[in-house]
Amino acid sequence: MMEHEHDVVGELMDKIRKATVNYSIPADACNSFRYAYAKLQEFEEDLHQHIHLENNILFSKAIQLEQELIQ
Secondary structure, X not given: OHXXXXXXXXXXXXXXXXXXXXXXXXXXXXXXHHHHHHHHHHHHHHHHHHHHHHHHHHHHHHHHHHHHHXX
16 A cells, blocks of 8 residues: 555656756746755655655565564
């Protein structure tokens, strides 16, 4: 279920990235605009790190521990 949620969130972030043209800042953008795009990009990077840690480390470790308890 959580991996499915990661897929859904990834798709939503993809839509945001496309809507912002990969967080491209127009030349005449104000500081608030620049800050918002920078924070969106930072959030996406943090989200990818979070998803990686859960999918590749936490979940596999939890499955391993669960199997050890069953045996």
